[in-house]
Amino acid sequence: MNPNLKIKLGRISLKNPVLAASGTFGYGEEYSRFIDLNELGGIITKTVTLEPREGNRPPRLAETPSGLLNSIGLENPGLKIFLREKLPLLQRFNTALVVNIAGEKEEEYLRLAERLNRVKGIDALEINISCPNVKNGGLIFGTNPSLVFSLVKRIREVTDIPLITKLTPNVTDITEIAKAAEEAGTEALSLINTLVGMAIDIETRKPKLGNVTGGLSGPAIRPIAVRMVRQTFQKVNLPLIGVGGIMTAVDALEFILAGASAVAIGTANFIDPKTMIKVKEGIGEYLQRNNIREFKDLVGWLNLN
Numbered sequence: 001m002n003p004n005l006k007i008k009l010g011r012i013s014l015k016n017p018v019l020a021a022s023g024t025f026g027y028g029e030e031y032s033r034f035i036d037l038n039e040l041g042g043i044i045t046k047t048v049t050l051e052p053r054e055g056n057r058p059p060r061l062a063e064t065p066s067g068l069l070n071s072i073g074l075e076n077p078g079l080k081i082f083l084r085e086k087l088p089l090l091q092r093f094n095t096a097l098v099v100n101i102a103g104e105k106e107e108e109y110l111r112l113a114e115r116l117n118r119v120k121g122i123d124a125l126e127i128n129i130s131c132p133n134v135k136n137g138g139l140i141f142g143t144n145p146s147l148v149f150s151l152v153k154r155i156r157e158v159t160d161i162p163l164i165t166k167l168t169p170n171v172t173d174i175t176e177i178a179k180a181a182e183e184a185g186t187e188a189l190s191l192i193n194t195l196v197g198m199a200i201d202i203e204t205r206k207p208k209l210g211n212v213t214g215g216l217s218g219p220a221i222r223p224i225a226v227r228m229v230r231q232t233f234q235k236v237n238l239p240l241i242g243v244g245g246i247m248t249a250v251d252a253l254e255f256i257l258a259g260a261s262a263v264a265i266g267t268a269n270f271i272d273p274k275t276m277i278k279v280k281e282g283i284g285e286y287l288q289r290n291n292i293r294e295f296k297d298l299v300g301w302l303n304l305n
């Protein structure tokens with residue numbers, strides 16, 4: 001028996017539940033030399049903004065126990081170059097393409113969504129309202145349910161492309177934000193983005209990051225992410241993409257049992273570019289071993305007895 005790994009997130013069809021997480025996979029170019037991108041369930045691009053962004057001052061990365069702090073600051077070439085130089089390669093692959101967008105103001109998100117609405121081959125937009133490394137936008141939106149509602153609703157009005165809203169864990173109750181995005185018409189939710197953190201070099205007495213604080217990712221954040229997926233699964237009626245510290249199929253399965261319909265893999269790609277392929281295969285083997293024919297039947301199957 002070959003298990004069926006296909007899954008639908010609202011109108012978004014994935015051939016398997018493993019996606020590349022935004023910002024850790026660029027626009028696919030570099031990784032296409034190491035793995036067959038056609039094998040992936042989907043690719044979520046690095047955040048695209050209307051205008052090019054240089055990002056934050058270096059250093060932008062610092063390793064911590066079981067984690068990585070980053071303060072990239074949404075460096076990207078901007079929409080025009082994305083459309084002209086990055087998108088054509090991504091469109092060649094037979095995998096779902098999710099374009100992650102962000103702006104400093106609501107207007108910027110709207111203009112991005114409007115412009116991308118006219119582009120063929122985009123399966124979904126991921127609305128990034130959760131970047132902790134930018135002064136404007138980012139967490140200002142993502143931590144406020146009424147701003148999330150208004151932003152997602154207005155984006156919904158200007159595009160037909162399915163929407164995924166990416167949530168921040170830097171809040172007291174993530175389900176409040178999730179509910180606001182649901183009411184505004186998002187098709188799915190991604191969670192979580194990074195947790196705000198800080199590390200100090202005691203010899204120089206300087207912060208290890210040029211931006212002082214950064215976003216923590218990697219296995220250190222996984223139990224928090226799994227908990228947030230579970231809480232959100234219980235409160236909203238939307239498909240969830242679980243993100244945060246997934247290194248192996250076992251890790252991905254934790255998210256799926258907690259209620260994620262798909263997973264996205266970020267930091268692990270820096271260690272082993274084949275992680276996503278291995279995770280996909282491992283999920284298939286688990287289904288086979290447990291005689292489960294349909295991947296979708298596993299979603300949320302947490303045994304609390």
Ligand SMILES: Cc1cc2nc3c(=O)[nH]c(=O)nc-3n(C[C@H](O)[C@H](O)[C@H](O)COP(=O)(O)O)c2cc1C
Pocket residue numbers: 021022023024046047068070072074100128131166192193194216217218219221243244245246264265266267268
């Ligand atoms: C270097 C780096 C850059 C990132 N850039 C983005 C980004 O541009 N947009 C975004 O929505 N998330 C971004 N993220 C967050 C990841 O997509 C993901 O939510 C987070 O890292 C947790 O997953 P992980 O532990 O598997 O990396 C970035 C993460 C890292 C480590």
